[in-house]
Amino acid sequence: MSEDQKPVKFFEPPVYLSEADIATRVRELAQRINETYGDQEITAICTLKGSVVFYSDLLRHLKMPVVCEFLGVSSYGNHTESTGEVKVTLDLNEPLTGRHVLIVEDIVDTGLTLSYLISYLKVKNPASLRTAALLFKPEALKSPELRIDYIGFEIPNRFVVGYGLDYAEKFRGLPYIGTLN
Ligand code: 5GP
Numbered sequence: 001m002s003e004d005q006k007p008v009k010f011f012e013p014p015v016y017l018s019e020a021d022i023a024t025r026v027r028e029l030a031q032r033i034n035e036t037y038g039d040q041e042i043t044a045i046c047t048l049k050g051s052v053v054f055y056s057d058l059l060r061h062l063k064m065p066v067v068c069e070f071l072g073v074s075s076y077g078n079h080t081e082s083t084g085e086v087k088v089t090l091d092l093n094e095p096l097t098g099r100h101v102l103i104v105e106d107i108v109d110t111g112l113t114l115s116y117l118i119s120y121l122k123v124k125n126p127a128s129l130r131t132a133a134l135l136f137k138p139e140a141l142k143s144p145e146l147r148i149d150y151i152g153f154e155i156p157n158r159f160v161v162g163y164g165l166d167y168a169e170k171f172r173g174l175p176y177i178g179t180l181n
Contacts, residue, residue, distance in 0.1 A: 013161055013171065013178030017153060022134075022163060022177065025152045026054065029132060030061030032150055033102065036130070041065040043099045043126075047117065048072040048090060049172070050106035053164035054134045054152075058104060069093060075113055084112030084142075088120070096124040106164055107135040111143035118146075135160065135177070 044066050046055035059066060072090025101121060108114050114131060121129060132150035139157040161167050162174030171178070 013174070013180055015176050016155070016158075016160060016179045017163075017177040019175045022152075023057070026057045026134075027061055029150050029152055030058055033058075033132065034061075034063045036149075037064050037100060039064055040100055041067065042102050043067045043069055043094070043096060044102045044104055045069045045071050045092070045121070046104050047106070050164050050166065051104050051134075053172070054106055055104045058132070067094065067099075071117070073113065073117065084110065084116060086113055086116040086120075096121060096126045098125070098127050100128045101126040101130070103129070103131045105131065105133040107137070107160070108133045108146070108148060109137050109140045111141045111146040114148070115143040115146050134163075 042062075042064055044055070044059065044062070046052060046068065048070055049072075059068070069092050070090060071092055072088065074087050074089055075085070103114070103117055103121065105114055105117075114133070118129065118131070130149040131147065132152075133148050134152035136148060136151045136154050137157050138154055159167070159180045160177050161171035161180055162177045164172055165177070166172045167180055
C-alpha cells in the first residue's frame with residue numbers, strides 16, 4: 001500500500017461518558033420532562049450547533065407534541081473564556097407568545113450563555129420557560145442565579161468534546177463524550 005492509500009488515523013479522545021451512559025441519562029431526562037408537561041404542547045429550542053445531537057436524541061423520547069425551533073448562537077471570545085456576550089447567528093421562526101418553551105443546551109460552563117438566552121427569550125412572553133442541559137460544570141459557574149431545570153451530568157472543569165460538542169469544529173460526530181487535555 002502506498003503512503004497516500006493508507007487510511008488516515010484520527011485522534012480519538014479518551015472516553016469520559018460512554019454512549020450507553022448518555023443514552024440512559026437522556027431517557028431519564030426525557031421521562032422527567034414528560035412528567036412536567038404531560039400532554040401540553042411545547043416549543044423545544046435547540047441551540048446550534050453543539051446541542052444538535054442531544055436535542056435529536058431527547059426529542060425521540062418526548063411524548064407531548066413538540067414544535068422544534070433552532071437558535072444559532074455563538075459566544076464572543078474563545079472557548080476558554082466566555083464573555084457572556086452572545087451573537088444570534090440564526091433566529092427563531094415562530095413567535096413564542098403564550099408557548100411553553102424548553103431551551104435545550106449542550107453544556108453550561110460559566111452559565112453566561114444560558115443566562116443571556118433566558119433574557120433573550122423571556123421578553124418574547126412565553127407562558128413558561130425551562131432549561132435542559134446535558135452537561136453542567138458547577139465549578140465554572142459565574143451566574144449563581146441561573147436555574148437549570150434538567151441536568152444530565154455534573155462534570156469537573158475540563159474541556160469535553162463529542163456528542164455534538166466540538167473543538168475547532170472537530171469531534172462533533174463522536175458518539176461518546178471524551179476529554180481533551
Ligand atoms: P458558558 O461559559 O457561557 O456557559 O458556555 C459557553 C459555550 O462554551 C458553551 O455553549 C459551549 O459551546 C462552550 N463550552 C464550554 N465548555 C465547553 C467544553 O468543555 N467543551 C466544548 N466543546 N465546548 C464548551
